[in-house]
Amino acid sequence: MKSCFVIQGYGRKTDYRDGRVLDLDASYAIIKDAVEAAGLECTRADEIQRSGTIDLPMYEWLLNADLVVADLSTYHSNVVFELGVRYALRPHATIMSPKSSSRTPSTSATSPSAAASIWVTTSAPRRRSASATS
Numbered sequence: 415m416k417s418c419f420v421i422q423g424y425g426r427k428t429d430y431r432d433g434r435v436l437d438l439d440a441s442y443a444i445i446k447d448a449v450e451a452a453g454l455e456c457t458r459a460d461e462i463q464r465s466g467t468i469d470l471p472m473y474e475w476l477l478n479a480d481l482v483v484a485d486l487s488t489y490h491s492n493v494v495f496e497l498g499v500r501y502a503l504r505p506h507a508t509i510m511s512p513k514s515s516s517r518t519p520s521t522s523a524t525s526p527s528a529a530a531s532i533w534v535t536t537s538a539p540r541r542r543s544a545s546a547t548s
Contacts, residue, residue: 419479420458421496
């Protein structure tokens, strides 16, 4: 089964830019329902079964997931970092759907109808290096 990893904080978080309190667990439930309806397994870091630190399993998900959704609605620094890791590992596709008041490093024009800042990355087949083909 194809997989989706959601990069997002947990619980209720305050957006430091405008003071909004967001229920990230509620937004994750909506994302998870949509992802599972599309036939993918959906996981967020707090659902990964592990002992010890989350680092290795999280990096494995960032590398291997067929789809990654990053919720930037609170500009949580870990989410931005994990999105950068995914992009460095699998730079094939990145789609951004920002909220109308969002300002991210890559955009200043935004859609007024979008509800949150969401980045979606998909995986494409990995390219073989030149040394592997010779």
